[in-house]
Amino acid sequence: MVNIILVSHVKEIAEGAKKLAEQMKQGDVEIIAVGGTPDGDIGTDPDAIETAVNEIYKEDGVIILADLGSAIMSVNMVLDWLEEEVREKVVLADAPFVEGAVVAAVEAGMGNKIEEILESIESADMIKKN
Amino acid sequence: MVNIILVSHVKEIAEGAKKLAEQMKQGDVEIIAVGGTPDGDIGTDPDAIETAVNEIYKEDGVIILADLGSAIMSVNMVLDWLEEEVREKVVLADAPFVEGAVVAAVEAGMGNKIEEILESIESADMIKKN
Amino acid sequence: MTEKSKEIINKVADVIIENKKYLTELDSAIGDGDHGINMSKGFNKVKEKLEAKDYESNKELIKTVAMTLISTVGGASGPLYGTAFLNISKIIPDADFDLDSLIEIGESAVAGIQKRGKAEQGEKTMLDTIIPAVNSLKESKENGDNIEEALKQCKAKAEEGMKATIDMQATKGRASYLGKRSIGHQDPGATSSYLIIKTVVDELY
Amino acid sequence: MTEKSKEIINKVADVIIENKKYLTELDSAIGDGDHGINMSKGFNKVKEKLEAKDYESNKELIKTVAMTLISTVGGASGPLYGTAFLNISKIIPDADFDLDSLIEIGESAVAGIQKRGKAEQGEKTMLDTIIPAVNSLKESKENGDNIEEALKQCKAKAEEGMKATIDMQATKGRASYLGKRSIGHQDPGATSSYLIIKTVVDELY
Ligand SMILES: Nc1ncnc2c1ncn2[C@@H]1O[C@H](COP(=O)(O)OP(=O)(O)O)[C@@H](O)[C@H]1O
Ligand SMILES: Nc1ncnc2c1ncn2[C@@H]1O[C@H](COP(=O)(O)OP(=O)(O)O)[C@@H](O)[C@H]1O
Ligand SMILES: [Mg+2]
Ligand SMILES: [Mg+2]
Numbered sequence: 001m002v003n004i005i006l007v008s009h010v011k012e013i014a015e016g017a018k019k020l021a022e023q024m025k026q027g028d029v030e031i032i033a034v035g036g037t038p039d040g041d042i043g044t045d046p047d048a049i050e051t052a053v054n055e056i057y058k059e060d061g062v063i064i065l066a067d068l069g070s071a072i073m074s075v076n077m078v079l080d081w082l083e084e085e086v087r088e089k090v091v092l093a094d095a096p097f098v099e100g101a102v103v104a105a106v107e108a109g110m111g112n113k114i115e116e117i118l119e120s121i122e123s124a125d126m127i128k129k130n
Numbered sequence: 131m132v133n134i135i136l137v138s139h140v141k142e143i144a145e146g147a148k149k150l151a152e153q154m155k156q157g158d159v160e161i162i163a164v165g166g167t168p169d170g171d172i173g174t175d176p177d178a179i180e181t182a183v184n185e186i187y188k189e190d191g192v193i194i195l196a197d198l199g200s201a202i203m204s205v206n207m208v209l210d211w212l213e214e215e216v217r218e219k220v221v222l223a224d225a226p227f228v229e230g231a232v233v234a235a236v237e238a239g240m241g242n243k244i245e246e247i248l249e250s251i252e253s254a255d256m257i258k259k260n
Numbered sequence: 261m262t263e264k265s266k267e268i269i270n271k272v273a274d275v276i277i278e279n280k281k282y283l284t285e286l287d288s289a290i291g292d293g294d295h296g297i298n299m300s301k302g303f304n305k306v307k308e309k310l311e312a313k314d315y316e317s318n319k320e321l322i323k324t325v326a327m328t329l330i331s332t333v334g335g336a337s338g339p340l341y342g343t344a345f346l347n348i349s350k351i352i353p354d355a356d357f358d359l360d361s362l363i364e365i366g367e368s369a370v371a372g373i374q375k376r377g378k379a380e381q382g383e384k385t386m387l388d389t390i391i392p393a394v395n396s397l398k399e400s401k402e403n404g405d406n407i408e409e410a411l412k413q414c415k416a417k418a419e420e421g422m423k424a425t426i427d428m429q430a431t432k433g434r435a436s437y438l439g440k441r442s443i444g445h446q447d448p449g450a451t452s453s454y455l456i457i458k459t460v461v462d463e464l465y
Numbered sequence: 466m467t468e469k470s471k472e473i474i475n476k477v478a479d480v481i482i483e484n485k486k487y488l489t490e491l492d493s494a495i496g497d498g499d500h501g502i503n504m505s506k507g508f509n510k511v512k513e514k515l516e517a518k519d520y521e522s523n524k525e526l527i528k529t530v531a532m533t534l535i536s537t538v539g540g541a542s543g544p545l546y547g548t549a550f551l552n553i554s555k556i557i558p559d560a561d562f563d564l565d566s567l568i569e570i571g572e573s574a575v576a577g578i579q580k581r582g583k584a585e586q587g588e589k590t591m592l593d594t595i596i597p598a599v600n601s602l603k604e605s606k607e608n609g610d611n612i613e614e615a616l617k618q619c620k621a622k623a624e625e626g627m628k629a630t631i632d633m634q635a636t637k638g639r640a641s642y643l644g645k646r647s648i649g650h651q652d653p654g655a656t657s658s659y660l661i662i663k664t665v666v667d668e669l670y
C-alpha cells in the first residue's frame with residue numbers, strides 16, 4: 001500500500017486536505033500533513049518533510065503532493081538527500097494538491113500500484129469541475 | 131477587478147487557500163472562503179455560497195474555485211439561481227483549487243480580465259510541479 | 261391534501277432517520293461515509309420546519325422540503341434531492357394524486373437530479389432507483405393498471421433498480437474514484453431513494 | 466582562516482538583517498513579501514549557531530550555514546541558498562582564498578542554485594547577480610588581474626546584474642505569476658545575493 005505526504009505552505013491547507021482525503025480512504029494508508037514553517041509562518045519546513053518521508057517510507061512507495069514554489073523545491077531537495085534505493089520509490093506528483101490528495105488516498109487504499117495512482121492524479125482531467 | 135470565491139468541503143482548506151492567495155495579491159481583490167457545512171462538518175453549504183456571491187459580485191466578474199463533488203454541484207445550483215445578468219459573469223473555473231486560488235489572486239490583482247485569468251488557471255500546466 | 265402530504269413527508273423523514281446508520285455504512289464502502297448523516301440531518305430539519313408552521317399548499321410544503329434539504333444536507337445528495345423536490349414543488353397538485361400527476365412528479369424529480377448531476381441510468385446513482393420507478397408508472401398507465409397496482413409495481417421496480425446498483429461500476433460521484441472497485445456494493449443514494457419511494461407508496465395506498 | 470570566515474559570515478548576517486525591510490518591500494512588489502523576513506530569520510539563526518560553537522574548518526562552518534538556512538528560511542531562498550552553501554562547503558579550502566578558489570566557490574554556488582531552481586541567467590532571479598559576478602572573476606583570471614582588482618570588478622558586476630533584473634520579466638519563481646507585470650521591479654533574491662557578495666568582497670580586501 002502506497003503512503004502519502006501532503007506538503008503545503010499553509011498548515012491548515014495540509015491538514016484540511018488530510019482530513020478530506022482520510023474521509024474517503026479505505027484500508028490503512030498513512031497520510032502525513034506537513035504545512036508552514038517551523039515557527040508557524042506561511043512557507044516550508046524541509047526538515048519536517050524529511051522526517052515525514054522517514055516516518056512513512058514503504059517499499060510500495062510514497063507519493064508526495066506539494067502546492068507550489070518553495071514546497072516543491074524543498075521536496076526535491078529532500079528527495080536528493082535520500083538513499084538511491086529509497087529515492088526511487090518516493091515521487092513528487094504533478095498533481096493538483098487537494099484534488100490529488102483525495103484521489104491518491106482512495107486509490108492507495110484500494111491497493112493500487114504507485115504508477116497507477118500517479119497516472120490517475122497526474123491526468124489533466126483532475127482539474128475539470130464541470 | 132475580478133473577485134474570487136473559494137469553496138472547499140473543509141473550512142481549513144478554504145481559509146488556508148485564502149491566506150496563501152492573499153499573501154500574493156496586489157490591489158484590492160476580494161476573496162471569500164466558504165468551507166464545510168453550516169454545522170461544521172466536512173461538506174458544502176449552498177446558502178453560504180449564495181451569500182458570498184451576493185457579497186462580492188462585481189461587473190468585472192467573479193471566479194469561483196471549488197474542490198470536488200458536492201462543492202461543485204452546490205456552486206452550479208447557486209449559479210442557476212442567479213439573475214441572467216449576474217449569472218453571465220460568475221464562473222466556476224476548471225482549475226486546481228489551491229494552485230488556482232494563488233494565480234487567480236495574483237492576476238486579478240494585476241487587473242487582468244476574467245477570460246485571461248481563466249485561461250491561466252485552467253491550463254494543464256497548473257498542476258506541473260517539476 | 262396538504263395535511264396528508266405533510267404526514268407522508270414526516271413518515272419519509274422518520275424512515276430516513278431510522279436508516280441513518282445503514283445509509284452511512286453503505287457510503288463508507290464506496291464514498292466518504294456520510295450519506296446517512298447528511299440525509300438525517302436534512303430530514304430532521306424538515307420535520308422541525310413542518311412542525312413549526314402550517315402549509316397552505318403542497319407547492320409551499322414541498323418547496324420548504326427542498327430548500328431545507330439544500331441548506332442542511334451538506335453532501336451531493338443535498339443539491340440533488342433539493343433540486344428534485346424544487347422541481348416537484350412547481351408541478352405538484354393539491355388534489356388527490358392520479359397516475360398522471362404521479363408520473364409528472366417522478367419526471368420532475370428525475371429532471372432535477374439530472375440537471376444537477378448530469379448522470380444517466382446505469383452510473384450507480386439514485387437515478388438507478390428513480391428512473392425504473394418512473395418508467396414503471398408510465399407502463400402502468402399504458403397498460404391501464406389501476407393506481408394501487410401501479411404503485412405496487414413502482415415500488416418493486418424501485419427496489420430492483422436499487423439492487424441492480426450492486427453490480428454496477430460507478431461513473432459519477434465520489435464512488436467513481438474507486439473505478440471497478442465500486443462494483444459489489446449497493447449505492448447509498450439509490451438506497452435512500454428506494455426508502456423514500458417505498459415510504460411514499462406505502463402511505464399512498 | 467576559519468576565524469576570518471566566521472567574521473565574514475557574521476558580517477553578511479548583519480547586512481541581511483539590516484536590510485530585512487528593504488528585501489521584504491522588494492518581494493511585496495512581485496512576490497509574497499517575505500524575502501527579508503525569510504532571510505533574516507535564517508541569518509539570525511546562523512549567528513546563534515556561530516556563537517554557540519567553534520568550528521574546526523571552513524567546510525564545517527559553511528555546512529552549518531547551509532543546514533541552518535535550509536531549516537529556518539521557509540521560502541524558496543532557503544533551499545536555493547542552502548544548496549549553494551552546501552556545495553561551497555564541499556570545496557572550500559581552509560587556506561587564504563586565491564582567485565582559483567574564489568571561482569570554484571562561485572561556480573559551486575551557481576551549480577547548487579541551478580540544481581534546485583533550474584533557472585538560467587535572464588530569468589530575474591538571484592542568478593542574475595551571481596553568474597555575472599562569477600564570470601567577472603573568470604575574466605579577471607584570464608586578464609591576469611590581481612585579487613583585489615578581481616574582487617572589485619566582481620562586486621561591480623554583481624551590482625550591475627542585480628540592477629539588470631529591473632528590466633527583466635520573471636520566468637521562474639513566484640514573480641513569474643505576474644508575467645510582464647514583473648518588469649520594472651528589482652528582484653529580491655538578486656538583491657540579497659548582491660548584499661552577500663558585496664559584504665564578502667568588502668571583508669576580503
Ligand atoms: N452526479 C450524480 N448524479 C446523481 N446522483 C449522484 C451523483 N453524484 C452522487 N450521487 C448520489 O449521491 C450519493 C452520495 O450522497 P452523499 O454521500 O450525501 O454526498 P457526498 O458524495 O457529497 O458525500 C451517491 O450514493 C449517489 O447516489
Ligand atoms: N527557480 C529559481 N531559481 C533561482 N532563484 C529563484 C528561483 N525561484 C525563486 N528564486 C529566487 O528566490 C527569491 C524569492 O525568495 P523568497 O521570497 O525567500 O521565497 P518565496 O518565493 O518562497 O517566498 C526570488 O526573488 C528569486 O531571486
Ligand atoms: Mg457521502
Ligand atoms: Mg460527503
Ligand SMILES: [Mg+2]
Nearest residue numbers: 496497499500
Ligand atoms: Mg517571497
Ligand SMILES: [Mg+2]
Nearest residue numbers: 043497499540
Ligand atoms: Mg514565501
